[in-house]
Amino acid sequence: MSDFRSGFVAIVGRPNTGKSTLINALVGSKIAITSPHPNTTRHAIRGIVNNPEYQAVLVDTPGVHKPKTLLGHRLNAVVNESLDSVDIVMMCLPADETSGAGDEFIAAEIAKYSRAKKFALVTKTDLVSKKNLAGRLLGISQLAKGFTWDEIVPISAAIHEQIDLLEKLIGDNLPAGPAFYPTDVKSDQKIETLICELIREAALRDAREELPHSIMVTIDEMGEREEKGSRPFFDIHATIHVERDSQTGILLGHQGERLKDIGMRARKDIERELGARIFLGLHVKVSKEWQRDPKLLERLGFTER
């Protein structure tokens, strides 16, 4: 097993360029995500490709997105450190679009990954003719300023074209090393912690003055729908625990409007972090004694050891 390879692969690109679909195609079915808490890892992990020769950890690159959330800010704070730990950076460029300022910005960011191998992935090739694809490929080589693409690979994740080739190229470009995660990892307890934190942030965002920081969130139920589509779909039911009845009113707002807003924002944040579609059901509960409830504390992640 000494020639096993492992490493981190960043997938970047403008919104809607096919990143999530590609991740699902590479990772295989079902949960294409395990998202360890960003405070404890340097990247938000989008998926892990396990194959007999290598393990590739697919990560988000905070640096190439403008941060919209607190979490985004925190991720950005560590970006310079993360650039060095990425072994391959892959930029998704849809075959049916041309590149503009957005792509140039991202390509300039990629140049900062001095150590990483750089792949341009021309996505959604099933949408264009061979002739148009050739023109697109030319434009893409011109995007690279201050570096050269190590590989330019046209792919279609939708019809699984060239995905096997891409898998092989990833393996060829990873350094030798052991797996970072157990190779049967599909989901991760920590994903729940991340979801709870995003809900809590959404709740505190516009009620920071009125609510104590002691509000807590627990996941009551989380399941994946058996649905075909480019992204997994999760149903999540969560409870926001407050300490007093009056705080319930603050969270609910007039006719429940505030809770609706919180839910909407949290859902968007969770969808972005997980690369999945989400149904989010939120409930508010007065849990006066939560701080002394060992069972609840354990579910909140405060386990005694």
Ligand SMILES: Nc1nc2c(ncn2[C@@H]2O[C@H](COP(=O)(O)OP(=O)(O)OP(=O)(O)O)[C@@H](O)[C@H]2O)c(=O)[nH]1
């Ligand atoms: N025809 C075709 N459509 C694709 C392909 N890959 C992705 N799409 C579609 O393109 C759209 C965007 O794909 P996503 O995978 O969600 O793109 P994304 O880059 O993750 O988007 P964001 O999460 O917004 O950043 C979806 O409607 C996909 O179904 C492909 O290979 N062929």
